[in-house]
Amino acid sequence: MREDSDPEGDNPRPERENPTEVSPKAARVLRRNDLRSWTRPAPSLYPHQWSWDSAFIALGLAHLDNRRATRELETLFESQWATGKLPHIVFNPDAPPKSYFPDAERWSASELSPHAPDEAQTSGLCQPPIHAISVLRIWETVQGMDERRVGLAHAFLRDSYPRLLAWHLYLATARDPEGSGLVTIYHPWESGTDNSPRWDSALKAVEVGEVPPYTRYDLQHVADPSQRPTDEEYNRYLWLLELLKEARYEEAEIYESHPFLIKDVLFSAILVAANEALLKIAAEVEAPDEECELIESWIERGRKSLEERWDPDLKLCLDYDLRADSPVRVRTVAGFAPLVAGGLSPERLNDVLETLDSPEFAENPELRWSLPPSTSPEESGFHPRSYWRGPTWPVIHWLLWWSLLRAGETERAEKMRRASLDQLVKGGFAEYFEPFTGEPLGSSDQSWTAAVALDFLAAGSNQSE
Numbered sequence: 405m406r407e408d409s410d411p412e413g414d415n416p417r418p419e420r421e422n423p424t425e426v427s428p429k430a431a432r433v434l435r436r437n438d439l440r441s442w443t444r445p446a447p448s449l450y451p452h453q454w455s456w457d458s459a460f461i462a463l464g465l466a467h468l469d470n471r472r473a474t475r476e477l478e479t480l481f482e483s484q485w486a487t488g489k490l491p492h493i494v495f496n497p498d499a500p501p502k503s504y505f506p507d508a509e510r511w512s513a514s515e516l517s518p519h520a521p522d523e524a525q526t527s528g529l530c531q532p533p534i535h536a537i538s539v540l541r542i543w544e545t546v547q548g549m550d551e552r553r554v555g556l557a558h559a560f561l562r563d564s565y566p567r568l569l570a571w572h573l574y575l576a577t578a579r580d581p582e583g584s585g586l587v588t589i590y591h592p593w594e595s596g597t598d599n600s601p602r603w604d605s606a607l608k609a610v611e612v613g614e615v616p617p618y619t620r621y622d623l624q625h626v627a628d629p630s631q632r633p634t635d636e637e638y639n640r641y642l643w644l645l646e647l648l649k650e651a652r653y654e655e656a657e658i659y660e661s662h663p664f665l666i667k668d669v670l671f672s673a674i675l676v677a678a679n680e681a682l683l684k685i686a687a688e689v690e691a692p693d694e695e696c697e698l699i700e701s702w703i704e705r706g707r708k709s710l711e712e713r714w715d716p717d718l719k720l721c722l723d724y725d726l727r728a729d730s731p732v733r734v735r736t737v738a739g740f741a742p743l744v745a746g747g748l749s750p751e752r753l754n755d756v757l758e759t760l761d762s763p764e765f766a767e768n769p770e771l772r773w774s775l776p777p778s779t780s781p782e783e784s785g786f787h788p789r790s791y792w793r794g795p796t797w798p799v800i801h802w803l804l805w806w807s808l809l810r811a812g813e814t815e816r817a818e819k820m821r822r823a824s825l826d827q828l829v830k831g832g833f834a835e836y837f838e839p840f841t842g843e844p845l846g847s848s849d850q851s852w853t854a855a856v857a858l859d860f861l862a863a864g865s866n867q868s869e
């Protein structure tokens with residue numbers, strides 16, 4: 405029974421955030437994971453720098469220390485590949501041995517690719533492009549502060565702009581050679597929703613060869629292995645990695661031979677939203693007109709192609725498997741991609757909200773909080789405790805909340821913000837939560853959970869709660 409469903413008003417009110425308690429706790433999590441110029445996603449499970457984690461972390465840090473927030477992203481930008489790619493992991497040379505696998509050695513990115521940076525060891529993949537959204541958030545947060553701080557933030561905006569443009573250009577070209585407006589991913593890890601049932605059929609079709617021996621260290625850090633991907637899934641992840649290495653991370657070669665090529669609608673929608681942010685940054689730094697026109701064309705193309713991936717029966721947007729040449733008919737939060745991309749017709753917005761507010765997602769009567777689980781409980785691949793197969797993820801709530809606000813859906817957005825904070829007040833800053841009980845799962849003290857809590861709270865104080 406949902407704790408916030410109280411039609412008669414007889415039950416005690418659900419817990420509400422108490423900014424004076426939540427905010428210092430969130431700040432403490434970020435401090436604990438802070439390694440001075442970047443932040444570990446979690447103290448032991450994730451000892452390296454992750455790309456989209458750092459983007460979320462920076463937008464939370466912006467409310468604590470704007471300079472530190474800029475540093476978080478600058479550190480990541482220092483490891484940008486010559487192709488423009490922002491790598492999904494930047495390895496920490498001081499991480500304890502045997503703490504995370506696959507490690508830098510297994511990726512061998514700088515040995516295999518002339519495009520990888522020399523100074524840092526990175527993975528060969530990328531993750532969803534939240535970065536421009538985060539850079540813009542940092543800029544917005546300093547507005548009204550003293551001249552010096554605004555000046556420093558503007559310098560950061562100027563330095564970030566070419567980095568972000570190169571990153572988005574890479575995604576619009578190397579990751580979309582068809583010019584379709586949708587980004588192709590090479591691995592479930594690129595989606596950020598690793599073991600989502602979105603990838604089951606494509607992974608199943610991969611013929612797994614000889615994977616060099618390895619030990620999984622992730623299982624040492626969680627209470628129960630069923631919360632993490634299975635060994636079978638890991639074997640496939642590792643096999644795909646071997647294939648990417650064989651192609652020396654060369655995009656054209658990967659496109660030619662790789663068995664896992666998927667047009668990821670959530671990744672693509674985040675890119676559209678990030679391009680909107682980039683356009684605002686371009687205006688602030690007075691970028692040339694041609695660049696602004698290019699960014700505008702990406703936004704238009706992205707929205708158009710997401711509309712083409714809309715499934716009128718499921719009332720969700722679907723990924724497209726290039727190898728199977730078919731849409732992936734699985735109901736997950738990725739289906740809300742058009743809301744994230746924005747610019748929807750009233751009809752499409754209605755459709756998206758109908759699905760969001762249905763028992764398939766946020767209005768499932770069994771849910772502890774009215775928050776969309778990562779996978780619909782009505783899907784056969786749903787699992788309430790297993791990572792991206794069902795648990796709720798605060799960063800996803802942040803993304804949907806922010807998208808609802810942009811769509812002018814302030815009441816719905818506020819409901820989501822409050823429910824997500826309620827969940828955190830009760831369960832702490834966990835990586836993810838069991839959707840029916842609210843039990844915290846995965847790593848505790850997860851940085852991006854703390855970061856989005858800080859942004860949620862800042863939005864609450866703007867409404868003078």
Ligand code: 2M8
Pocket residue numbers: 445450454456457492593595596597598622
């Ligand atoms: C998870 O992914 C890593 C692989 O990249 C893992 O499971 O080991 C995902 O939740 C991903 O979205 C996130 O960025 C990363 C670090 O929090 O963990």
